[in-house]
Structures are given as structure tokens and as C-alpha cells.
Amino acid sequence: MQRIDDQQTTEPQRYTPAEIEPRWQARWDADPSLYAAEPIDSGKPKYYCLEMLPYPSGQLHIGHVRNYAIGDALARYMWMRGHNVLHPMGWDAFGLPAENAALKNKTPPRAWTLANIAAMRKQMQRLGLSYDWTSAHSPEVTTCLPDYYRWNQWFFLKMFAGGLAYRKKSKVNWCPQCQTVLANEQVISGVCWRHDDQTVEQRDLTQWFFRITRYADELLRGLDTMEGWPEKVRTMQANWIGRSEGTFVDFDVYQCTNALKIMVFTTRVDTIFGATSIQLAPEHPIVAHWAGFDEALAAEVEAMVAEQKAAKEAGDISGIAKRGVATGRSAVNPFNGEQVPIWVANYILADYGTGAIMSVPAHDERDFEFATKYGLEIRRVIAENVDETPEALELPYTGEAEAVLIESGEWTGESCLEAQEKMAAFAERGGFGRATVTYRLKDWGVSRQRYWGTPIPMVYCERGHDGREPGDPRVEPGGVVALPESALPVLLPEQVEITQQGGSPLSRVDSFLHTTCPVCGGPALRETDTMDTFVDSSWYFYRYTDAKNDRAPFDAAKAKYWFPIDQYIGGVEHAILHLIYSRFWTRVMRDIQQADGSGLVENSEPAERLFTQGMVIKDGAKMSKSKGNVVSPDLMIERYGADATRMYALFAAPPDRDLEWQEDGVAGVSRFLSKVYRLVMKFAPALREQQHQEAVSGTQSADDQVLLRKLHQTVGKITQDFSGRWHFNTCVSSIMILVNEIAAHEAAIDAGRVRLATMTEVLRGLVLLLAPFAPFLAAELWEAMGYEGAVFRAGWPVADAELAREQSLAVPVQVNGKLVLVISVPAESDKETIKAAAMAEEKVRARLEGKVLAKTVVVKGKLVNFVVR
RNA sequence: GCCCGGGUGGUGAAAUCGGCAGACACAGCGGACUUAAAAUCCGCAGACUCUAAACGGUCGUGGGGGUUCAAGUCCCCCCCCGGGCACCA
Numbered sequence: 001m002q003r004i005d006d007q008q009t010t011e012p013q014r015y016t017p018a019e020i021e022p023r024w025q026a027r028w029d030a031d032p033s034l035y036a037a038e039p040i041d042s043g044k045p046k047y048y049c050l051e052m053l054p055y056p057s058g059q060l061h062i063g064h065v066r067n068y069a070i071g072d073a074l075a076r077y078m079w080m081r082g083h084n085v086l087h088p089m090g091w092d093a094f095g096l097p098a099e100n101a102a103l104k105n106k107t108p109p110r111a112w113t114l115a116n117i118a119a120m121r122k123q124m125q126r127l128g129l130s131y132d133w134t135s136a137h138s139p140e141v142t143t144c145l146p147d148y149y150r151w152n153q154w155f156f157l158k159m160f161a162g163g164l165a166y167r168k169k170s171k172v173n174w175c176p177q178c179q180t181v182l183a184n185e186q187v188i189s190g191v192c193w194r195h196d197d198q199t200v201e202q203r204d205l206t207q208w209f210f211r212i213t214r215y216a217d218e219l220l221r222g223l224d225t226m227e228g229w230p231e232k233v234r235t236m237q238a239n240w241i242g243r244s245e246g247t248f249v250d251f252d253v254y255q256c257t258n259a260l261k262i263m264v265f266t267t268r269v270d271t272i273f274g275a276t277s278i279q280l281a282p283e284h285p286i287v288a289h290w291a292g293f294d295e296a297l298a299a300e301v302e303a304m305v306a307e308q309k310a311a312k313e314a315g316d317i318s319g320i321a322k323r324g325v326a327t328g329r330s331a332v333n334p335f336n337g338e339q340v341p342i343w344v345a346n347y348i349l350a351d352y353g354t355g356a357i358m359s360v361p362a363h364d365e366r367d368f369e370f371a372t373k374y375g376l377e378i379r380r381v382i383a384e385n386v387d388e389t390p391e392a393l394e395l396p397y398t399g400e401a402e403a404v405l406i407e408s409g410e411w412t413g414e415s416c417l418e419a420q421e422k423m424a425a426f427a428e429r430g431g432f433g434r435a436t437v438t439y440r441l442k443d444w445g446v447s448r449q450r451y452w453g454t455p456i457p458m459v460y461c462e463r464g465h466d467g468r469e470p471g472d473p474r475v476e477p478g479g480v481v482a483l484p485e486s487a488l489p490v491l492l493p494e495q496v497e498i499t500q501q502g503g504s505p506l507s508r509v510d511s512f513l514h515t516t517c518p519v520c521g522g523p524a525l526r527e528t529d530t531m532d533t534f535v536d537s538s539w540y541f542y543r544y545t546d547a548k549n550d551r552a553p554f555d556a557a558k559a560k561y562w563f564p565i566d567q568y569i570g571g572v573e574h575a576i577l578h579l580i581y582s583r584f585w586t587r588v589m590r591d592i593q594q595a596d597g598s599g600l601v602e603n604s605e606p607a608e609r610l611f612t613q614g615m616v617i618k619d620g621a622k623m624s625k626s627k628g629n630v631v632s633p634d635l636m637i638e639r640y641g642a643d644a645t646r647m648y649a650l651f652a653a654p655p656d657r658d659l660e661w662q663e664d665g666v667a668g669v670s671r672f673l674s675k676v677y678r679l680v681m682k683f684a685p686a687l688r689e690q691q692h693q694e695a696v697s698g699t700q701s702a703d704d705q706v707l708l709r710k711l712h713q714t715v716g717k718i719t720q721d722f723s724g725r726w727h728f729n730t731c732v733s734s735i736m737i738l739v740n741e742i743a744a745h746e747a748a749i750d751a752g753r754v755r756l757a758t759m760t761e762v763l764r765g766l767v768l769l770l771a772p773f774a775p776f777l778a779a780e781l782w783e784a785m786g787y788e789g790a791v792f793r794a795g796w797p798v799a800d801a802e803l804a805r806e807q808s809l810a811v812p813v814q815v816n817g818k819l820v821l822v823i824s825v826p827a828e829s830d831k832e833t834i835k836a837a838a839m840a841e842e843k844v845r846a847r848l849e850g851k852v853l854a855k856t857v858v859v860k861g862k863l864v865n866f867v868v869r
Numbered sequence: 870g871c872c873c874g875g876g877u878g879g880u881g882a883a884a885u886c887g888g889c890a891g892a893c894a895c896a897g898c899g900g901a902c903u904u905a906a907a908a909u910c911c912g913c914a915g916a917c918u919c920u921a922a923a924c925g926g927u928c929g930u931g932g933g934g935g936u937u938c939a940a941g942u943c944c945c946c947c948c949c950c951g952g953g954c955a956c957c958a
Contacts, residue, residue, distance in 0.1 A: 013910095023930095094878040117909070143939080148931075155944070230873095230953085231873075232872095232873055232953080232957095235872065235873065235951055235953080236873085236952095239872080239954050240954085242954090242957065244958085266958060267957090267958065320956085346956095347958095348956085349957065349958090351957095352957045352958075353958065357958045358958085359958090360958090366956050366958075367958080369956090438957080438958095440954095440957060447870090495878070508876055525899070557951095572952085575953085576953090651882095651893085651894075652881055652882080652894090654882090656874095657874095657875085658875095658879060658951085659881085660880085662880075662881065662895065664894095664895050664896065665880095665881065665895055671909095672894085674909095675909095704891095724885085725885065729882075729883085729893085730884095730893080732893080733882090733893035733894075734892095734893080736893055736894075737893070738890080740893090793878080810889085812888080813889095814888090814938085814939075816937050816938080816939095817938065819889055822889065854938085855938055856938090857888090859888060859939095862888045862889095863888050863889070863939085865888080865939065866938090867939095
């Protein structure tokens, strides 16, 4: 019994994150100002550090831990560098899982969501993430609550008034599992973004759209200036926008009593003399017209429509074999008056360009394949130069940059590129065409046939207004009426039974559905679709700057101060979803006129820099429940502590790369933290004592110098990484090297060969360096060393280049590029000295003997290479 | 097909500007401490080869070629893995 007591008092304290971490979290939670952003007139440089907000599933994923560990390290670093930091967090709280949960467990979506939020907030706090949850200005945003979504509705009204929100019937993507429509961006290679085993169907529905295409060109051009965004994301967005310059050309239908015209879209109007047919999409309106009195054609067309639909749903539209059918009609080429046959072909898409093309088999791969199959004429109109025999060129020839036109009437001899411009202008003068720009990007369909989302603030007046309210901007033809701002928020009714019946759940809630028309007071029906949840996430980071505002979405002055976001961090999977919508929304807000004529925001881009972190994988595969390879953050924290879990997430791989989660690695980091804890705690009492004394002067021993050198090298390395490369894995490793160095000097320290002042500087520096990566341990050690105040507000250490400088350099010596040995020379040695020192080595002399020294390469601080023959 | 990433020990990785390949860890092996184990500490550790052992030698960053005194790094060709786009006229 006695023995055990002795052990307890004499053994050094052990590192116990399970005890340390909750104790500190409780203290931090009790201090609302700790992580609160300062007012916009604080005078400090601002830094807006943002991580993508999570969907509150109720369980933090290990991928979140990685994302937030990166952001947290950066935010803490910026605080230590004296910035006014905004580091907010919120909840992307609308969406289908809440309805599914309601269906499964009979829990109301709101209660389910709010309970999940509470659980996840707790997890984030347990991780020690530096979010301000508790101050009076806490930025926390919950998108499913009326104080947030009312502003979605407000923006919707502004966009409706500005012609940016409109209703139309069109072919839309339908996910049978979500039981709702999806935007194009939410369909990934033909499957639903939420259900990767669910093929998306095409349906004809009337839907609300946001006119993102109005900004297509600006969104594309903006990419060029966004140097802080990864090239990959910019390229993906550029591909998605898909700008293409071309020409519309009208072809008259030959001998047609109603003077029908077919407008084709082409990027190669210069090849129009080689057009040997017109090809129409099966769903082109004129095809439907002709099919009306041609049963055979109708049957063919129907088959092609079905084929295209199936291919599109299968996600491989290029896979279907080209086929077509002649309509028996022909069209007149306005450039040369020639008649060309009109066909319907399954490779022509109705929703791109005009759904009609001029087919130029000689100079287009697809047209060539089609013409070869059906024996259509193939006519060359391009050569690499005028003198060339046309037959020399292998077909199809699609070059344009260095090619010229042949056999193209008055255009013969023109270069292709110039001809494109001139011929478009010619068509415009002749009234049968014009230059144009088309985009692959389509307007954003925002209607969702779901309950758990923002109600769309529109009503349908039963009287239809019949022209009684001329000029009222709230009214569209057919009685589509915008609610006034004073009617906001349109509250989502709480008592809604979630069923699997089709259609919008809100349409079955009579008390919601029936209302009065704000214009005429007559009976009206509310819009019962809700908004896409990507609306919520398109502007949440503006709300963070002023989350409690109940008069406006946010205060323009605050947004002006905080924006653009200095660093946005999240997964690359949102490259053409959230990230393109956010750029659109920022421009919309910029263009919303306030009373003084200025926009709601001044910036056009939301974020200065974007960082996309890699995935966390396990056993070489993406984690998923079905594979059973999910890593639980809670379990990691329980076993190793939050600091070790976070630090491992940063240590195991550079942040932009995928990370293979290995629990043994977390254990290793935990061992490292124990070592730090033991070392610092051992000397903490002496350091505490020393704080009240004058620094001791006197000469530094070699041990002092080595420790200080290593400290300052580490400070320099980590400081540099924070501002550039973000290789936090090597930051952690350099801290380990520093700690190994201190441990290696433990005997010297115990023997009194290291000054207390040195120990103070080194251990204090170590704890400061640790603070962004292991905040709990840093706080614990900081206090143990006797320092007052939060370690996260202490100044970041400054590397002293003089102290960091090596006194001697290890110089590898090579003969003919092969390493012979490594010599040590004083750091300031010049080339001659280094060369002489190298040549003096016995091993080197042996290899030079009897040879001709052809060349000597001496690179200061790098190596010596003797080239001999 | 086109456009991005990536390919380095048993594993995660490092090498930032063309200059010692494998830092720092994990796993492994050997040793100390212990009655024993855990924990901790010390040491070994790319492959092949020579040797009793040591000292050595050869090869080595997906493959092939090139530039250079020197290549994981630059250039050309090719293979594999991951991602994006794709009858977009």
C-alpha cells in the first residue's frame, strides 16, 4: 500500500487528454469573447477564415474533422499574428434527410434537425474548434429557421422583380428517390448527386428558375482573375459554363407554303459551302409539325426521342449509334442558294444551340460518320493552303487556325478564322443570320417538390387578374403574384405529415395552400414547391457577418469590411455546385440596388482564396457505411484525445491530397504529445519561477546554441508554410524534430549546461508553435509555465535568422557525381576553402589519383563534385 | 477522345530553386528496465550483392529515351491509377 502511494507522488504526471481537454473546453465555453470577431473598427487587419458548413446529419464525419482542423489551425495562427479573425460555423439545415428521418421514426423534421445540430455542435466543441457559439454577435447560422430563410424569400422577390427569377415549363431532371426535380448541377453523369445508384429521369414540368445565364459570361471571365483558386476548380467551372462563339444562320424550307425557316447554330460558318444537309433534333418543333401528317416519320422520331432519353439517363449520350431519317424536304443555303436535304438525326440535341445544324461532313467528325453511313455528299471546302490539291487532305479535316477556304464562292482564299467573322457579318447584313454566343450552362432550376425547404413567396391568384392590375410589377400573366416584403417570412407549417405520396407535401396542407391575393384580395393558392437547398448555402457566409440582423440579410458595411473571404476551405465535390451558385449569388447581391444606389455588396467574387482538401480514405477506399470502413471521430477522441486526432489529420498527408486514415498513426501522434507534455511539465516549475527574475546574461553554451538554432529554424519553417505551401504535415514533423532535439539534450539540461533563459525561450516557442495544431495541450502547458491569458492571443514567435543560422555546413563531396563522403566546413567558407577541404580528404585523393581533373563544381552550401577522366 | 491530379521503402510520406533519395512517423526487428507484461528509453532498418564479420560494390523514385558535372525534380515518348468534361455542332 505504501509503495503505491510513493509511486503516485514520485512518478511524473502523465498526459491525460481525457481530463485536460474537457476541462479547457469548459473554460473556453464560459468565455464568449474568446473566439468572437471584433467590431469592424477594431483597427486590426481583418481575416475571414471560412470552412464549408456541414449538413447536420447528427454525426461529424472524419472528413469534417480534417476540413475543420485545417481551418482551425489557420484561424488560430491568424489570431496569433494579430488579425481580427472571423471564423464562423453554421448549419446547412434544410434537405431531404430530415424528411426521410420523419418517415422512418415519426420525428418532426425540425426537431430532428435541431437535435442533430446540438449534437454536432457538441462534437465540434469537443474537438476544440475555435468557433464563436456564445457571444452576443455569434455568427452561427441555421438555415432552416425563419430568421434565415426569410432572407432567401427576400432575395427571391428581388430576383423576381429584377427578372432573375422566372417560371417556365421545360424538361427537367427528376430523381425518383428524392421525389423531386434536380438542377443540372445536381446530376452527375446521369445519376443523382445524393443517390449515386439512382438514374435521373427526364420530365416536363413547370418550374421556377434563376437566370444564372445572365451572368454566364461574367462568371467565365471572372475565373481568369481568381488566382487564389485551384486551377482544377477554375477549369471545371469553365467547362461547365461551356462558352462557344458561333453563328445563327436561317435556312428557308424549300417551296414551303408557310415560309418556314430553320435556324441552325454553327461554330464553323466558314464551312457553310460544304453543308450538304440540315440535321434536326428529334424534338425540334418543326419535326413535330411534320410528324403530324407523316406517321412513318412520327414513329421514327418517337423512337429517336426515346433513344436519346434513355442514353441521357444512362449518362452516356455519346454511346448511341448515329442514325437518322430523311424528311423528304429540303432547305436553301442562303450563302449559295443550294438546296440541301433536311434530315432528323438522333445525334442532334434539342437543348443546345437551336436544335438544328448544317451538316458539313468533310469538316466535322460526327457529320462525316453520319454522311458516310447514309451516302450523303461530302464536299471539301477547306485546305491547308490555296495551292493544295484538295484530295491530299485526309477527311474529315477539322483544323481552322491555319487553314483557308476553297470552292467557297467569293470567300475562296480567305483564312477560316477571318471568314467566320466576315461571313457572320454578311449574314447579318442579309438578314438571314448573326454572330452569337451560346453556353452549355443552363438556368438554375430551383423548385423542389419537397417539404423541408424554404417556401417560395409566390401565390397564384384564382382570378388571374384579367388585366385589372396593369403594370403591377408583382403580377405575371396568369395571376402569378409576388408577395410583398411585409408578408415575409412565409412560414413553413410545422404540422405536416410526411408521406411517400408524390407531389409537394405543402400542397396537401390546406391552411398553407389557401391564401388571399395581395393585389386583389381574392382567393389565391400559394406556391407549394420549396427552394433548392443550394439557395441556402449560396450566401450563408454573408449572413455570418451579421447573423442577428432582422431588418436586412446583413449590414452592407459589415459585408464590405469582411469580404471577400480571405480563405475558403472545403471539398472539391462542390466545384460546380455550391461554388458556382455562390459566385452567381454574390453578383446578384452586388447588383441589388439599395436606397443610396450602391449594391448590397461591393465584391464580385465571394472568396479570394479557395483551398480544396483531399478526401479521407480507409483501406484504400472512400469511407462508406456499406463498405464498413467508416472511422468514428468520437472513438478517436475517446482513445487518443481531440488534439491527437486533429494533429494526425494534419500530419498524415499534405492537406490537398487524399489521406489514408491509420489508427496506429493517431496513436503515434498521441505518444508524441505525451512526450511534449512530460518534457514541458518537467521544466515548467523552474520556468514559472524564472519569470519573476531578471534574464541571466552570460555566454551561451554549445547546447544553448543548438537548441535555439533548432527553435528558430522551426519557427521560420512553419511561418513560411502558413503563408504559402500549407504543408502542415511537414510543419508537424518539424515540431517533432524540435522536440527530439530537446529530448536529446535532456541530460545536458539536467546537468545545468543549458541556461534557464534558453529553456524559457525554447519551451515557450514550442508551445506557441503547437497552439494552432494541438490547442488543448498548448493551453495546458502555457498555463503550467505560468503565462497569463490565452495562448491563442499571444504573439506568434518571430524567427531570428541569426540564431537560426548553422555554424557549420555538411557538404557532400562527389567524384563523377557519386557520393564519396560528407565533410563539415564553417558556414562562411568560400568556394576555394571548401574545395581545398574536400581535396584534402584521403578518400577523395584516392579517387582523383592518376586521373585528369576535368572540372570541379562547387555549389556553396550544397556540394562539391570533382569530374575526372 | 480532351483537360487536370497522382505513381518514391513493408505503410503514410519528405526532398520548397536541378545538388547527400527515403526527413518525420507507423508497422517490424534487437536491446535496456520489469518476476512478467504494458508503458517508457536506446539501437537497427530501400533492394541486391561481397564478407566469418567489417570495409566495400551494384541497382534504385511507373517504363523507355534525352539534356546536364549532377535528374524524383527539366524535355520527348509510353504505361497505370484517380477526378472532371464529352455527339455541345
